[in-house]
Amino acid sequence: MEMLWNGLEQMLDSMWHAIPKIILGLVILGVGSYLVKLVLKVIRRRLEKRDVELSLRGFLLSVVKATLYIILLIVVAATMGFQVAGIATIFASAGLAIGLALQGSLSNFAGGVLVLLFKPFKVGDYISNPSGTEGTVERIDLLYTTLTGPTGLKIFSPNGPLANSVITNYSEITSRRHDFVVGIGYNENIKEAQNVIFAALAKHKAVLQSPEPIVFVSNLGDSSVDLNVRTWIGKADYWNTVFEIQQIIKVALDEANIEIPFPQRDLHIVSDKTK
Template identity: 35%
Template sequence: MNTVIWDGRTVAEILTIEFLASAVGSVLAAIAIIILGFVIGGWVRRRLVSLGGKHAHLDITLFNFLGNVARYVIIGFAFLFVLNTFGVQTTSVVAVIGAAGLAIGLALQGTLSNVAAGVMIVFFRPIKIGDFVEVSGQMGTVKQITLNFIELASVSNVQIIIPNAQVWGNTIVNYSSYDTRRAEWTFGVGYGANLKLAEDTIRATILADPRAKTEPAPFIQVNNLGDSSVDFLVRVWCDSADFFGFQTDMKRQVKEALDDAGIEIPFPTRTVIQVQE
């Protein structure tokens, strides 16, 4: 028989109330710790990202990656702390997570290979956001680098998604890696043309463009004696940002300059002789 000790309540009732109060308090404390973990993790991530954005020589992609890692680590520690508060042996939990991770890893080998390749891309930085690259036969501007894929915007502004395993495991051509590039053309003139005049006309036309650099010195030389033309090989340096426009514009301007100078630009011809019987 229960003994009434205060205000009509038994010992069992009081103990039950205290237990419930303690349990509710523990649950509220656990929720507060988890929320605090998310808040601190988000703050640390934002600080790391802002640190990368303040300095132009630092790669923002790397700091985005480090920020995400730091956030998840802090949140993970918050969950482990909560479990430890409730008396759960965290070493057992870690062991279970490790075993589960191994099983999931075997089932998701392709996905994890993309993640591993993403880590290599982030740390070794063969490409960065804003670079114009050619990867796996696709060419475009890098818009996003994640742990699973990279996003390109093609010349026609079409979205291209490439898994990281195909990026890291293939040849990467980065057209933005260096500040300058060398444009190259081949211009043919007729065999009867004045080669000195042709060379001077080509040189003057190209160097008149402000995008052309005089250092290193331009290369303009006869490179080939074709079937119907004498071919000049022309190589001129320019800024990487000007490369495509510069190379395209010079084709037309040099052609018009050679026409104005009276220099013939030959084209293949074929003579057909018909024999009548």
């Protein structure tokens, strides 16, 4: 009986000594919760001021909130006298295991954060990269970017490789240059052919005159003198104009009776006559 009483007395004594730590821990919990909300409010305003994407904004706030509360709970537990070293070790081990298991997804996630934060492109932009990804950006998520290709197909590109590659953003320009080759016969007058092409280009409203179109000899081929036609076109009219100007140049050269030759081979027959 006496041993039971001594044990109860020691337990009550330990609880009595722990009361100040418990009170202090609760105070820290209350003050810490207020500070966490204040920090989140400041971060939210900063993200709104920088016009960060809504999907990234919500995610970052969630991550910061979870991190701050975990730190707060660890501090409170340590203040109350709990052993937090073991808990921290468990969290670290679990985080390492999850990181190794989701290595590829984490790479895509990091790429998505970079894309949403630095905005090399946005929804509605037409982009391409060396890996062959090309299309209009329809949606930017944290793991994948959805594009609509030139043929209307949906393309889902992982953000990791996309963020680490060279991205060409065609929507960030006001005009695009288009080059194509027109061959004329060796018997034709090069200067006349150039003037005919310039006149045809000047009639098309979408072909910009500043910078001016350029037509120059780019190659002396087997069957033709190749003229490189270089024009600048407004991005909104680019695709339609690319095909139209080739047609109007062909018509203009035909009307001027300037030959556009096709590949041909001259055959010489040597006859060995015997007497």
